[in-house]
Amino acid sequence: MNRFSRILALIMCAAMMFTLLTACGGGDTSGEAAAEKDTFTIALDSDIVKLDPAFAYDFTTNPVVNQITQGLLVFDEENQLQPMLASSWEQVDDVTYVYQIRDDVTFSDGSAMTMDDVLYSLERIANPDTASYLGWMYDNVASMEQTGDWELTVTLAAPDATWQYVPGTTACHVISKAHAEAAGDQLGTPEGGLIGTGPYKFVSWQNGTSVELTRNENYWGEDAGYFENLTFKIITEDTTRVTALQTGDVDCTVAPPENMLDVIAGDENLSMTSSSGFGVTFLAFNTQKAPFDNAAVRNAIYTAIDLETIYSSLIKSAGEASTPLPNSAALFGSEADAWTEYAANAPAHTYDVEAAKAMLAEAGYADGFECTITINDNSLRNSMALAIQEQLSQVGITVNINKVSTDEHTALQFGEILDANGLRDYDMLMAGWEADYPDPSGNLVPLCQGGNSSNAAAYNNEEATNLINQQLQLSDPVARNDMMFQALDIIMAETPYIYMYYPVKNIAMNAAYEGVTMNASWIWNIHFQDVHPVA
Amino acid sequence: MGKFILKRLGQMVLVLIAVSVLIFAMVRITPSDPVASMTNGKNVSEETKQELRAHYNLDKSYPEQYAIWITGVFQGEFGESFTYKQDVDFLIGERIGTTLTLVLMSGLLAILIAIPVGVISAVKMNTWLDKLLSTLTLIFVASPVFLTALVLMLVFALELKWFPAIYQGNSIKEMILPAIALAMNMVALTSRITRTTMIEQLNSDYIRTATAKGLPRSRVIVTYALKNALIPIITVTSVQIGTMLVGAVLVESVFAMGGLGDLLISGIKSADYPVVQGVTLLMVTIFLVINLLVDILYAVLDPRIRMK
Numbered sequence: 001m002n003r004f005s006r007i008l009a010l011i012m013c014a015a016m017m018f019t020l021l022t023a024c025g026g027g028d029t030s031g032e033a034a035a036e037k038d039t040f041t042i043a044l045d046s047d048i049v050k051l052d053p054a055f056a057y058d059f060t061t062n063p064v065v066n067q068i069t070q071g072l073l074v075f076d077e078e079n080q081l082q083p084m085l086a087s088s089w090e091q092v093d094d095v096t097y098v099y100q101i102r103d104d105v106t107f108s109d110g111s112a113m114t115m116d117d118v119l120y121s122l123e124r125i126a127n128p129d130t131a132s133y134l135g136w137m138y139d140n141v142a143s144m145e146q147t148g149d150w151e152l153t154v155t156l157a158a159p160d161a162t163w164q165y166v167p168g169t170t171a172c173h174v175i176s177k178a179h180a181e182a183a184g185d186q187l188g189t190p191e192g193g194l195i196g197t198g199p200y201k202f203v204s205w206q207n208g209t210s211v212e213l214t215r216n217e218n219y220w221g222e223d224a225g226y227f228e229n230l231t232f233k234i235i236t237e238d239t240t241r242v243t244a245l246q247t248g249d250v251d252c253t254v255a256p257p258e259n260m261l262d263v264i265a266g267d268e269n270l271s272m273t274s275s276s277g278f279g280v281t282f283l284a285f286n287t288q289k290a291p292f293d294n295a296a297v298r299n300a301i302y303t304a305i306d307l308e309t310i311y312s313s314l315i316k317s318a319g320e321a322s323t324p325l326p327n328s329a330a331l332f333g334s335e336a337d338a339w340t341e342y343a344a345n346a347p348a349h350t351y352d353v354e355a356a357k358a359m360l361a362e363a364g365y366a367d368g369f370e371c372t373i374t375i376n377d378n379s380l381r382n383s384m385a386l387a388i389q390e391q392l393s394q395v396g397i398t399v400n401i402n403k404v405s406t407d408e409h410t411a412l413q414f415g416e417i418l419d420a421n422g423l424r425d426y427d428m429l430m431a432g433w434e435a436d437y438p439d440p441s442g443n444l445v446p447l448c449q450g451g452n453s454s455n456a457a458a459y460n461n462e463e464a465t466n467l468i469n470q471q472l473q474l475s476d477p478v479a480r481n482d483m484m485f486q487a488l489d490i491i492m493a494e495t496p497y498i499y500m501y502y503p504v505k506n507i508a509m510n511a512a513y514e515g516v517t518m519n520a521s522w523i524w525n526i527h528f529q530d531v532h533p534v535a
Numbered sequence: 536m537g538k539f540i541l542k543r544l545g546q547m548v549l550v551l552i553a554v555s556v557l558i559f560a561m562v563r564i565t566p567s568d569p570v571a572s573m574t575n576g577k578n579v580s581e582e583t584k585q586e587l588r589a590h591y592n593l594d595k596s597y598p599e600q601y602a603i604w605i606t607g608v609f610q611g612e613f614g615e616s617f618t619y620k621q622d623v624d625f626l627i628g629e630r631i632g633t634t635l636t637l638v639l640m641s642g643l644l645a646i647l648i649a650i651p652v653g654v655i656s657a658v659k660m661n662t663w664l665d666k667l668l669s670t671l672t673l674i675f676v677a678s679p680v681f682l683t684a685l686v687l688m689l690v691f692a693l694e695l696k697w698f699p700a701i702y703q704g705n706s707i708k709e710m711i712l713p714a715i716a717l718a719m720n721m722v723a724l725t726s727r728i729t730r731t732t733m734i735e736q737l738n739s740d741y742i743r744t745a746t747a748k749g750l751p752r753s754r755v756i757v758t759y760a761l762k763n764a765l766i767p768i769i770t771v772t773s774v775q776i777g778t779m780l781v782g783a784v785l786v787e788s789v790f791a792m793g794g795l796g797d798l799l800i801s802g803i804k805s806a807d808y809p810v811v812q813g814v815t816l817l818m819v820t821i822f823l824v825i826n827l828l829v830d831i832l833y834a835v836l837d838p839r840i841r842m843k
Binding site for chain 2: 046047049050055128129131132133135136139188189190206207208209210233234235236237239240241243244246247249250405406407408410411414416417
């Protein structure tokens with residue numbers, strides 16, 4: 001008879017059932033007993049690039065890969081190098097480094113790690129055909145040879161101050177040669193996977209969704225992970241990542257969004273582990289373009305900006321207050337004494353509107369001028385640009401804010417986009433840089449060396465560049481410091497950059513857990529094996 | 536009929552070729568350098584950058600790049616993703632299930648809610664109930680999917696703790712919030728259409744005749760009026776399903792579902808040309824296929840359309 005009325009009734013029933021289900025479906029997602037869990041879930045803000053140390057060079061890929069593979073050395077929480085797969089090491093002369101490799105290491109498949117695996121792993125990353133993101137670290141290596149049963153000797157082409165740190169990075173992570181050769185092109189993909197010597201081993205990687213690891217039962221070290229499984233859940237939306245942490249859907253998020261740190265601090269169920277970082281957020285003047293080619297104009301702008309207020313009202317817990325140096329104290333590394341003294345005597349920033357006006361008038365810009373600050377879509381950078389816009393209006397400079405996509409911003413910062421004359425295509429650019437290792441030259445070289453693509457100010461002072469290049473070829477720290485101080489004296493007088501703040505590194509966790517290991521260089525050094533419930 | 540379908544298929548192929556050129560050009564118009572994105576501005580030697588350019592054919596001319604891409608597409612190969620170092624067809628294959636489930640579930644949910652709401656509004660025309668439902672649907676139609684999704688998450692996951700905040704593929708419960716978020720816009724539009732066409736039908740002569748014959752009210756509404764009102768409703772719904780694919784991009788991103796939308800957004804952010812091209816082309820194809828199916832359905836229902 002009336003088929004339609006029966007269908008309609010069914011539809012209505014279904015709709016009602018659905019509503020009921022929705023209403024009663026309340027479960028306690030956060031109330032799981034912490035002690036019974038065997039999986040620890042970590043939120044990442046984007047998918048990993050590849051399960052391969054050769055491509056582990058960012059803040060999402062590394063937290064995963066670092067659990068599976070290990071380096072010859074490792075940075076401890078004070079940013080000092082410590083043994084890992086190499087039990088000891090020695091710098092024999094200016095260009096020769098000798099590493100004693102451990103003979104008791106096994107891969108997660110149970111096979112023993114041999115010198116063959118070590119050499120294969122290092123040479124693979126050094127080989128340009130691999131197109132590894134870390135291949136450049138081997139640019140100055142002349143040879144890598146086995147010189148004893150368990151001895152590796154690295155010879156450099158020329159003395160180099162930074163090689164010492166490379167064995168602590170993913171560039172020297174060791175993978176199983178047998179597995180890598182069997183996997184071929186599939187190495188590091190969801191099908192091919194990765195076999196290393198770390199406390200966890202690879203289980204699965206569902207693209208764009210999650211990566212699953214499980215405890216390595218053949219771990220050569222003392223303790224493999226506390227939790228049986230680690231799940232890395234990819235959550236690209238900032239609000240969702242923090243909400244999932246609050247609801248207990250995830251237990252931890254690395255690099256929580258800067259503009260949501262207050263939300264995390266205000267939630268008593270969450271805790272935050274912080275460490276000062278190697279990075280700097282700066283405002284770069286395009287020194288190729290008038291009027292920013294004039295150091296007097298740059299100094300006037302520097303004097304007209306109230307950095308203290310910007311720090312106390314905008315930056316707050318997102319970073320440490322800046323100094324006239326391109327890096328925070330975290331990067332002083334083993335030379336902390338000399339650098340702390342130098343930093344204390346460096347000319348401090350003074351905020352003085354009248355003085356800034358006088359400097360501008362002297363430079364021929366008594367009536368100011370109009371210019372642009374280019375930023376990417378980042379709420380903190382946006383707020384800082386607005387503050388600078390307001391402050392510079394006091395000295396007659398009209399600032400326009402040009403917001404571009406992060407992708408375009410990156411291309412601008414590294415000089416991949418140039419104007420018709422082959423010059424950098426912006427007036428002022430707000431951006432960031434982060435050193436790869438705890439060496440005092442880590443930010444100085446890329447930002448201030450003439451011709452370096454990371455030198456967003458396109459700053460080129462011949463004398464400073466010569467000093468920077470010379471110190472890179474020395475290994476005596478005192479002589480290096482002296483050259484860097486001389487270079488910095490020149491650079492600080494010319495203000496190619498205004499350093500806004502030094503971002504801190506944060507990990508937000510459910511307060512029920514503790515024990516994540518990290519430090520300023522946590523791109524190489526974030527470990528979850530000791531994470532455990534709070535007693 | 537076969538001739539009609541063949542003709543429409545031919546048109547579809549032409550449209551797809553035009554669209555492929557458009558997509559190819561548009562991803563390259565954006566001022567970004569994929570190699571800079573790939574290496575994320577890190578300290579990578581010029582040699583490595585050249586290797587990467589050569590590996591992904593970025594050192595070739597645009598027509599050559601297009602030819603390589605489109606030949607691959609015809610062989611079912613969408614190229615290798617710049618960021619994931621994996622084949623795009625594999626990436627799509629892994630994610631399409633989530634997206635299709637989401638779209639189908641939302642579509643079904645939307646129809647289950649929208650048609651009864653529309654029918655009730657029409658039958659109770661101009662009463663308080665009708666006005667309440669109209670206001671509610673107006674709010675939903677005006678609210679952007681992205682906002683609806685966030686509000687639903689903050690209310691039902693964070694505050695009430697009824698549902699998980701993210702989709703992990705463990706249970707259907709995790710799909711409920713995303714499906715509601717995506718369905719809301721469609722509920723609004725479909726129920727408005729249902730209401731309008733139902734009112735039209737209910738005022739027709741044949742309804743008066745049926746009522747005069749003494750048939751029960753429910754049977755008059757459902758068997759006579761709704762049956763005739765269904766044709767415009769099907770039209771709107773099918774177009775809406777296509778639109779949902781676009782809305783799914785945003786919902787997937789909010790609920791961390793790792794579907795095609797997530798892939799597309801991350802591809803756009805990192806100038807991953809093969810991913811953006813592949814996913815966009817696939818979405819356009821699905822849209823066109825749905826339209827084709829609807830056209831065929833019309834032609835089956837109404838022979839006049841076949842003649843045009």
